[in-house]
Amino acid sequence: MTSTFHALHHGDKPxxxxxxxxxxxxxxxxEAGFPAIGTTSLGVAGVAGKPDASGDTKEETIALARTLARLPxxxxxxxEGGYSERPDEVGALVGELASFGIAGVNLEDGLADGTVRPVGHLVAVIEAVKAAAPEVFLNARTDLFWLGKGSRDETLERTNAYADAGADGxxxxxxxxDDDVxxxxxxxxxxLNVLHLPGRTDFTRMGELGARRVSCGSLLYRAALRTALNTALDIAGEPADRPIPSYADVQKVLTTPVTRSPDPQAT
Known part of the structure; x- marks a missing residue:
């Protein structure tokens, strides 16, 4: 599976x-025909009832990986960041995932508090992971654009440092x-892997610009939440026009006590 996954980043289209x-x-x-599947940390956290990016979903992530490895x-x-501050522990985790048959991992330099780790930290993690599981496709994520913490040039400095450390994407x-991509x-x-942003990115256009992978991130999970909520409201005879919840909307219900709206059928 690993060689197939590597090859998918060098095809005729992203x-x-x-x-x-x-x-x-x-x-x-x-089953629908997608040639590879990723996981979403927000979705894994949401299923577990934990906030995303807390570093507290390692066991849930491993359990999901073990089952998803059965897919064809x-x-x-x-x-996320590897669930540890120690590069050797992250390397051991990726080695465990590789033993299940997992073809790739995503590791990031952003933190939940909106800051970005020093570039050297993810460099050390990448080196440890490639030493432990050299066949696994390591996608190194930098959150400078996402968090508005750096320029395009600073982003390039990081992507090149991660490439030099052994990352595969x-x-x-x-x-x-367009100019940035x-x-x-x-x-x-x-x-280059980019995130699909509804209304801001177009899959075909990203391919024309040279991006080789377009990820859906948490969008599908959040769209599923919207469908479930609107279906329940429709059955109840209530307006079923809720929009797709944002990342922040989902994080809010995962980090604060859930309050119940008044029962519209109560007298």
């Missing part, structure tokens, strides 16, 4: 990567402007 949050969602996506397509797993969520493609020696 790899459209849908992100699953449980086995059923992954199995349905594979390559699977890549979002590991780079992920720059938040990038959408083109500059990152031309300035980085690795396949």
């Amino acid at each position: 790899l459209l990567l849908p992100n699953a949050w449980d086995f059923a969602s992954g199995a349905l996506l594979a 397509v390559p699977v890549t797993v979002d590991l 780079v992920f720059v969520p938040g990038v959408s402007a 083109r500059a990152l493609v031309q300035g980085t020696p690795l396949p």
Whole structure:
């Protein structure tokens, strides 16, 4: 599966990567013909009733990876920052995932508090992971664009440092402007992964600009939540026009006590 997954980043068009949050969602996506499946950390956290990016979903992520590895397509797993400050422990985790048959992992430099780790930290993690599981496709994510913490040039400095450390691809969520995408493609020696942003990015256009992978992130999970909520409201005879909840909307219910709206049928 690993060689197949590597090859998918060098095809005639970008790899459209849908992100699953449980086995059923992954199995349905594979059955629909998608050539590879990713996971979404927000979805995994939501299923577990925990906030995203807390570093507290390692066991849930491992359990999901073990089941998704049964799928007939390559699977890549979002590991947030690796669930440890020690590069050797992150390397051991990726080695465990590789033993299940997982083809790729995603590791990021952003933190839940809106800051970004020093570049050297993810460099050390990448080196440890490639030493432990050299066959696994390591997608190194930098959150400078996503968090508005740095310029395009600073982003390129990071993507190139991660490439030099042994990463197989780079992920720059938040990038959408043609000039920015083109500059990152031309300035980085690795396949560029971008995040699909409704209303801001177009899959075909990203491919024309040179992006090699387009991820759905938490969008499918959040769209599923919308459908479930609107279906329940429709059955109850209530207006069923809720929009897709934002990332922040989902994080809010995962981090604060859930309050119940007044029962519209109560007297």
